[in-house]
Amino acid sequence: MWHNTKVTRLLGIDYPILQGPFGGGLSSVALVTTVSDAGGLGGYGAYTLSPQEIHELDRQIKASTDKPYNLNLWVSDTDAPDGKVSEEQYEQAQRIFKPYFDELALPFPEKPAPFQSRFENQLQAVLDIRPKVFSFLFGTLSADVVEQCHRAGIRTIGAATTVREAVALENAGVDMIVATGFEAGGHRPSFLEPAEVSTMGTFVLLQLIREKVKIPVIAAGGIANGRGVAAALTLGAEAVQVGTAFLACDESNALPVHKQMLFDQAAHHTILTKAFTGRLGRGLTNRINKDLTNGEAHTLPFPLQSALMSSLRKAAIDQQQWDMVFFWGGQIAPILKHRKAQQLMQALIDDTTTYFDDLKV
Numbered sequence: 295m296w297h298n299t300k301v302t303r304l305l306g307i308d309y310p311i312l313q314g315p316f317g318g319g320l321s322s323v324a325l326v327t328t329v330s331d332a333g334g335l336g337g338y339g340a341y342t343l344s345p346q347e348i349h350e351l352d353r354q355i356k357a358s359t360d361k362p363y364n365l366n367l368w369v370s371d372t373d374a375p376d377g378k379v380s381e382e383q384y385e386q387a388q389r390i391f392k393p394y395f396d397e398l399a400l401p402f403p404e405k406p407a408p409f410q411s412r413f414e415n416q417l418q419a420v421l422d423i424r425p426k427v428f429s430f431l432f433g434t435l436s437a438d439v440v441e442q443c444h445r446a447g448i449r450t451i452g453a454a455t456t457v458r459e460a461v462a463l464e465n466a467g468v469d470m471i472v473a474t475g476f477e478a479g480g481h482r483p484s485f486l487e488p489a490e491v492s493t494m495g496t497f498v499l500l501q502l503i504r505e506k507v508k509i510p511v512i513a514a515g516g517i518a519n520g521r522g523v524a525a526a527l528t529l530g531a532e533a534v535q536v537g538t539a540f541l542a543c544d545e546s547n548a549l550p551v552h553k554q555m556l557f558d559q560a561a562h563h564t565i566l567t568k569a570f571t572g573r574l575g576r577g578l579t580n581r582i583n584k585d586l587t588n589g590e591a592h593t594l595p596f597p598l599q600s601a602l603m604s605s606l607r608k609a610a611i612d613q614q615q616w617d618m619v620f621f622w623g624g625q626i627a628p629i630l631k632h633r634k635a636q637q638l639m640q641a642l643i644d645d646t647t648t649y650f651d652d653l654k655v
Contacts, residue, residue, distance in 0.1 A: 296524070296650045297643075300510040301533035304449055304469060305427060306362055308333030311523065311642055312512060313635075314537030315339040315366035315429060316480070316546065320622070323354045325545040325635055330361035332639040335427060337364035341371055344412070345419035352423045362426035364451070367416050369433030370485065373572060373595035377408040386592040387602060394582060394618060398609045406594065406601040424448055429472070431483035434459075440467040451512070453483040455492040460503040460511075462486065471507065472535055473500045475515030479538045479624030481575035482566070489574035493566070497529055504530040518626045520645020527646075536642070538624040543635040549611070552621045553633070561627035570607075570620040572599030581617040 299310045313329040315321060315337030326336030338355070340348050348365070355363055384405045395402045420428050421442055428443060429451035435443075443450050444467075452463035453472040460471050474483055475496025482489035494502075496515035503511050513526035514535035526534045541548055542556040555561060555578055563579040569586050570577075573596040593599045610618040632638035 296527060296646060299527070299532040301470060301512065304510070305335055307335050309639075309643055310512075310527070310531075310533030311335070311639065312364065312533055312535040313337045313540045314480070314514070314535055315364055316537070316541060316548075316622075317341050317366070317368070320541060320547050322545055322547040323351070323358055325540060325543065325547075326355055326363050327358040328545055328635040329540070329639060330359050330363050332636060333643070334639055335362060335364050337366055337427075337429065339366045340416065341366070341368040341412075341431075343416070345415045348416060348419040349423065352425065364427040364429050365420055365423070365425045366429045366431065367413060367420065368431050369413060369435065371411050371413055371432070372409050372597060374409060374598055375595075377410055379405055379594050379598050381405075383592075383594055387594050387599070390586065390592045391602070391606075395606055398606065398613060398615065398618070400605055400609050403602055403605055406598040409597060409601075420448070421446055427451060429453070431481070433485045434463050434466045435468065437467055453514075454503065455482055455484045455489070455499070456487055456494070457499075457502050457506050459484070459486050459492075460507050464507045464509050468509070470510045470512055470532075471503065472512045472514050473503050473531075475499050475513075476566070476576075477625040478515030479541070479564070479576050479622045479627075481571070481573050484574075497525065500526065500529050500531055515624065516626045518629055519631075520642055520647075520649055522626070523642055523646040524649040536638075538622075538627050539630055539632070539638055540635060541622065542627070542630050542633065543638060544633050545635045548621075551616060555616075555621055556623050556627045557630055557633075560621075561623055561630070564623055564625055564627070567620070568593045568599070570599065570603050572596035575622065576624060577620050577622040580620060583620065 311334035317339030321338040329336035450468040451470045454460035476493035484492040510532035512533040513531040518539040565579045567583040
């Protein structure tokens with residue numbers, strides 16, 4: 295059967311369908327539970343959480359389901375040298391972004407405070423918790439950390455946007471690789487080359503990585519129905535990761551207007567931009583990222599750009615100025631049909647089964 299793959303056997307799940315682990319507060323215990331209970335692998339993006347919050351999150355998920363789930367962190371959670379922003383960087387960002395703050399009658403924020411990486415403390419929480427699956431973005435793990443995960447019974451999944459990144463992950467000893475195509479919504483998790491040049495499509499990237507690594511590859515980006523699942527498996531993937539389609543479901547923690555936009559005409563236009571976080575990511579096109587086509591060089595480094603823009607985002611939401619709010623989403627959004635995660639999972643399973651059954655006729 296199509297759903298009996300190396301990934302399902304390694305993870306102890308019924309179907310090779312992983313839910314994208316959304317960061318920034320977009321994940322939810324309800325979504326993780328629904329996907330995992332339906333035989334897939336629910337995922338929670340925890341890179342903004344403290345170790346204490348990660349422990350509490352794990353308690354909530356384990357109280358809600360006894361199935362495996364994926365906890366996701368960012369290996370590199372800052373691009374700012376010493377966590378700081380120079381006066382020159384701050385003044386350049388002020389020139390570019392202040393008109394939007396003025397429009398919403400907001401004072402322009404002071405220079406963001408220095409940011410200290412949280413990954414090491416978060417990682418210890420993961421090792422203490424021992425989730426079935428630990429996935430990570432924006433880098434690789436040391437061989438020692440991978441070995442600690444394996445001793446704790448934790449399966450590891452790294453994300454690659456290039457073949458060279460995939461080889462680095464395999465050499466580090468991780469169990470599986472997510473091949474993340476440029477169609478995907480959210481941040482581009484590049485770590486060896488700049489994200490701007492690591493923009494290969496999912497199915498090309500998948501095939502190239504399969505030629506170079508021996509560990510299982512999971513396809514991510516541009517997959518939202520059974521035909522996409524079947525295509526990925528046919529090209530050598532051992533599983534798929536579905537993001538935008540699950541983000542649009544009622545169970546996710548996205549704002550209602552965000553979910554609705556993923557089903558509306560707005561979803562036909564997405565863009566890769568650094569304007570809102572300082573790292574390149576794909577979301578729905580809005581007025582600000584249209585205006586800043588040539589001004590993104592003056593964004594602050596991640597995550598200080600997020601800190602700078604946080605009050606603007608809140609005010610725009612409060613005033614319902616949706617053309618000034620950046621909503622994450624992938625290029626596949628225009629084909630979305632399901633607003634319930636259980637229905638989406640069942641459709642993915644049924645449609646993939648039908649596709650492979652038809653090939654036998």
